[in-house]
Amino acid sequence: MRILIADDHPFTLQGTKSFIESYGHKVTDTCSNGISALNLIILHTPDVAILDINMPGLDGLDIARKIQESKLKTKVVLLTMHKEITIYRKASEYGIYGYILKEHAQTELEICLQEVQKGNRFVSAHLEDDLISDSIDSNDKLANLTLSERKIIELIAQQKTSKQIAQLLFLSERTVEGHRGNIIEKMGLVKEKNSLLKWAIQNIKS
Structure with missing residues (x-):
């Protein structure tokens, strides 16, 4: 083959x-x-x-x-x-x-x-x-993220900027920003500066 x-x-x-x-x-x-x-x-x-x-x-x-x-x-x-x-x-x-x-x-x-x-x-x-069952508690909004969004939030937890994430994942910076917006929406976070970064550092294990 x-x-x-x-x-x-x-x-x-x-x-x-x-x-x-x-x-x-x-x-x-x-x-x-x-x-x-x-x-x-x-x-x-x-x-x-x-x-x-x-x-x-x-x-x-x-x-x-x-x-x-x-x-x-x-x-x-x-x-x-x-x-x-x-x-x-x-x-x-x-x-x-x-x-x-x-x-x-x-x-x-x-x-x-x-x-x-x-x-x-x-x-x-x-x-x-x-196989690990990842049927997490419904309050854990991480379950709603796509694999791409999970990759991005892991990089955000490592304090990578949108530009750095775009380079690492071969995406445009605009696409990364779009993903960030979707993640904030799905996680129910307040739309203020660095809210996603603070949440990711506290909740995402590297």
Whole structure:
């Protein structure tokens, strides 16, 4: 199979590439951000795209959604640290073919690729035990944020400016400001200077 790998951690990216090639698969492209990944998928239409979820630009879920919307033939396998059940369900809605936690990749990735090659879907055998229910108390408005908004509020908690966030996530500053406004609205915060920054520093764990 022709495979693309996208992960913003160089060590993980190289390790995954070497592991897959040792089983005789061809890695046609590697990249470290979601925008490059999507462009390469559109350009080369690999059989499989192995994607991390958290990446600059577009995250793995964004790419899976765009592949589904564009009816591309590339099959998505998510290789991730995320154990939240809502993220897994969202990935399933986007028609992914594999969902593997990185801690189990060494034993499961090759099995997953074998199943995907047959046209089957593969979900980690460990997933049921590892999934964390994030059905938080309804007062916790974080549950209403999108993955992109969560990434932005995490960076705000690190006291990054909108300009810095835009550069890190390959977005325009205007888009980041729009996200900030949406977050303030969803969190029910007072629309005053630095209210979101103060809330994020107090409530978001780095």
